[in-house]
Amino acid sequence: MPDLLPLLIDIAPFIAIGMAAQMIDGALGMAFGVITQTLLVSALGVPPATASASVHVVELFTTGASGASHIWHRNVDWGLFRRLVPFGVLGGVTGAYLLSSVDASAAKPYVMLYLTGIGFYLLWRGLRPWQPRAENPRFTRPLAVVGGFLDAAGGGGWGPVVTSKLLVQGGDPRKVIGTVNSAEFLLTLSISIAFIATLGFAAFTLITVGLIIGGVIAAPFGAVLASRVRPRVLLVGVSLVLIATSAFSIYRAWPII
Numbered sequence: 001m002p003d004l005l006p007l008l009i010d011i012a013p014f015i016a017i018g019m020a021a022q023m024i025d026g027a028l029g030m031a032f033g034v035i036t037q038t039l040l041v042s043a044l045g046v047p048p049a050t051a052s053a054s055v056h057v058v059e060l061f062t063t064g065a066s067g068a069s070h071i072w073h074r075n076v077d078w079g080l081f082r083r084l085v086p087f088g089v090l091g092g093v094t095g096a097y098l099l100s101s102v103d104a105s106a107a108k109p110y111v112m113l114y115l116t117g118i119g120f121y122l123l124w125r126g127l128r129p130w131q132p133r134a135e136n137p138r139f140t141r142p143l144a145v146v147g148g149f150l151d152a153a154g155g156g157g158w159g160p161v162v163t164s165k166l167l168v169q170g171g172d173p174r175k176v177i178g179t180v181n182s183a184e185f186l187l188t189l190s191i192s193i194a195f196i197a198t199l200g201f202a203a204f205t206l207i208t209v210g211l212i213i214g215g216v217i218a219a220p221f222g223a224v225l226a227s228r229v230r231p232r233v234l235l236v237g238v239s240l241v242l243i244a245t246s247a248f249s250i251y252r253a254w255p256i257i
Contacts, residue, residue, distance in 0.1 A: 014211050017211065020214075084140055088148035143165050151187065181222075
């Protein structure tokens with residue numbers, strides 16, 4: 001027991017971070033990768049490729065638990081799911097191999113700038129009077145390729161890119177969030193395999209274990225929130241998370257702003 005106590009003290013902060021990040025991600029369809037990637041790279045100095053690999057190993061567990069919970073609560077549009085997954089996997093595997101050999105982070109501030117603008121647009125839509133529309137989103141295949149690529153190359157991006165764009169097109173927030181979260185498991189599986197093939201199992205650390213424990217504990221609660229909270233509230237929540245995480249990423253990349 002004396003040897004176990006220091007281990008628990010070391011791992012406790014990462015359990016808490018995993019719980020908080022997954023609670024937000026499960027309810028709003030984004031932010032787990034952004035939050036954990038920021039911690040590993042900015043606070044701990046982990047190389048981007050190793051950090052992204054570690055995050056995706058964690059997300060194998062958190063997205064699996066979150067996706068199962070969303071399916072249980074009937075938050076998934078299976079037609080949209082089938083359109084997103086194959087092309088998301090294609091983009092994700094490409095991004096993983098690229099990041100393993102080339103630093104693709106230079107373009108990330110520009111992507112985050114775009115996402116900040118999308119966040120403000122969604123906030124405007126959420127605050128003005130409107131009636132929720134259950135439209136069938138278009139251009140889902142190229143969107144999935146871009147989202148998968150950015151998720152692997154930037155350590156996070158599937159949720160912010162895909163969720164926000166589907167909501168801009170008028171998708172039902174509950175179904176969009178549930179479907180994107182469920183599809184993310186297969187995307188994460190493919191990216192993790194690609195990273196393991198190029199980097200090995202070096203990404204699996206004590207930090208990873210803590211994030212897995214916290215994320216899995218919190219995953220079911222996010223799906224419950226998504227199924228019970230009103231669409232307007234979900235839309236405003238998505239926009240605020242998108243603005244905050246994107247703006248912080250821009251600040252980290254361009255501190256002179």
